[in-house]
Amino acid sequence: MDELTSTLDDTAACPTSTRASSHERHFESDAVHVGIPRAGGVPLAVPIVAAAAFQFDSLQHGADVFATNEEYSYSRLQNPTVEALEARLAVLEGASHALVTASGQAATLTAILSVCRAGDHIVATSSLFGGTSGLLLNVLPNFGIMTSLVPNDPAAVEEAMREQTRLVWTETIGNPAADVPDIEALARIAHAHGALLGVDNTWGGVGFLCRPLAFGADIVTHSLTKWAGGHGAALGGAVLVGDAHDLTRNDIFSCGSPSLLEQRGAAALAWRQRWLGVQQAGMILAPHAAHLLTLGVETLPLRLRQSCESALDLARRLEAHPAVRSVGYPGLPSSPHHALATKYLSNGFGAVLTFEVDDPARLLSRLSMIRIAPNLGDTRSMVIHPWTTTHGRLPEAQRLASGVNARLVRFSVGIEHVEDVWSDLERGLEM
Ligand SMILES: *Cc1c(COP(=O)(O)O)cnc(C)c1O
Numbered sequence: 001m002d003e004l005t006s007t008l009d010d011t012a013a014c015p016t017s018t019r020a021s022s023h024e025r026h027f028e029s030d031a032v033h034v035g036i037p038r039a040g041g042v043p044l045a046v047p048i049v050a051a052a053a054f055q056f057d058s059l060q061h062g063a064d065v066f067a068t069n070e071e072y073s074y075s076r077l078q079n080p081t082v083e084a085l086e087a088r089l090a091v092l093e094g095a096s097h098a099l100v101t102a103s104g105q106a107a108t109l110t111a112i113l114s115v116c117r118a119g120d121h122i123v124a125t126s127s128l129f130g131g132t133s134g135l136l137l138n139v140l141p142n143f144g145i146m147t148s149l150v151p152n153d154p155a156a157v158e159e160a161m162r163e164q165t166r167l168v169w170t171e172t173i174g175n176p177a178a179d180v181p182d183i184e185a186l187a188r189i190a191h192a193h194g195a196l197l198g199v200d201n202t203w204g205g206v207g208f209l210c211r212p213l214a215f216g217a218d219i220v221t222h223s224l225t226k227w228a229g230g231h232g233a234a235l236g237g238a239v240l241v242g243d244a245h246d247l248t249r250n251d252i253f254s255c256g257s258p259s260l261l262e263q264r265g266a267a268a269l270a271w272r273q274r275w276l277g278v279q280q281a282g283m284i285l286a287p288h289a290a291h292l293l294t295l296g297v298e299t300l301p302l303r304l305r306q307s308c309e310s311a312l313d314l315a316r317r318l319e320a321h322p323a324v325r326s327v328g329y330p331g332l333p334s335s336p337h338h339a340l341a342t343k344y345l346s347n348g349f350g351a352v353l354t355f356e357v358d359d360p361a362r363l364l365s366r367l368s369m370i371r372i373a374p375n376l377g378d379t380r381s382m383v384i385h386p387w388t389t390t391h392g393r394l395p396e397a398q399r400l401a402s403g404v405n406a407r408l409v410r411f412s413v414g415i416e417h418v419e420d421v422w423s424d425l426e427r428g429l430e431m
Pocket of ligand 1: 200203235
């Protein structure tokens, strides 16, 4: 397959089945119906198609499939289980195209490399998921792609923009600082400089809490490992794009004759992401994982609504607790990010809060139900000490710039009864 996918034209079919129809139904309904055809005898759940390859009837059939890419041939190119998840995510995010990948990291890398190459520059807001900072600061510079990390503030982003800036990158709710970017302002700045805005919307719950594309973002990514899967049972990622972006000032798309833009039109960006991330780099999601993640998406609205409600309740109680020095949660009126959170988030303010205590080790050692684990968006509540774990490998200055300090505890609120979560926390906080 490799030689056949190594040129632009051989990978012609970015499946158009991920194209979103107009969003007529509510999120809760689309989350359980999209991707399952309505027809007699068809399974009423997305089946796991565990096959690397699909058969051809004849020489001619094989030639036709390779020429048009309108049927399945090889699961690195497309697989029915994976495609059903893509179709569902596109509708939920209000995107034109969705691509799923092996992990959130694979999605971030695909999104970045789809618009940047050696010599290009990225401006990113600094309170990022640790793995994203790692890619931007430790991996991509080796390939000539440099990043300026700036405070989560439009003026700072504007000031850092350069001639070679191709991408502005931010997160819907920063991890773990729980800051909310002004998405519309960042989109205006990026577009004025001929760049795109990418938003890691993992904390936005595949569109349930936030749909960045509707606020002017051009690329949205997800770690599906978190709220989408929702049960801590599989890793996955997604890259979603709309049709409105302007690529005319990016050489990757505008150079050559015919240029990629001339060849692919509005689908050029989505086409390049599929070609690069899965067909060439092979960062595909396995059908078994796609199945688990598709099941997870079906109950995301129920789970996330409950977790957000509990998170707000717990944030208020923690704020009033004498052993807690501070609480970071955009749903609290005391949060400096509350106004932007109110503008950009719906259905809740997210299921993660952070708080500072003098002795995090003591707190963690006293918990009996809440788990200590480096994950988010699980059905179970879990805590982590970012200073020594998720952000532990970053230099101290970067950790502080990300909003992490040695007293900070990150808390991902699950779907347990809120009183059980609170009594566990209270025991941990006893002085
Ligand atoms: C977890 C996470 C990622 C990385 O996703 P993986 O699935 O672990 O590769 C990226 N961004 C955010 C905000 C995350 O929480």
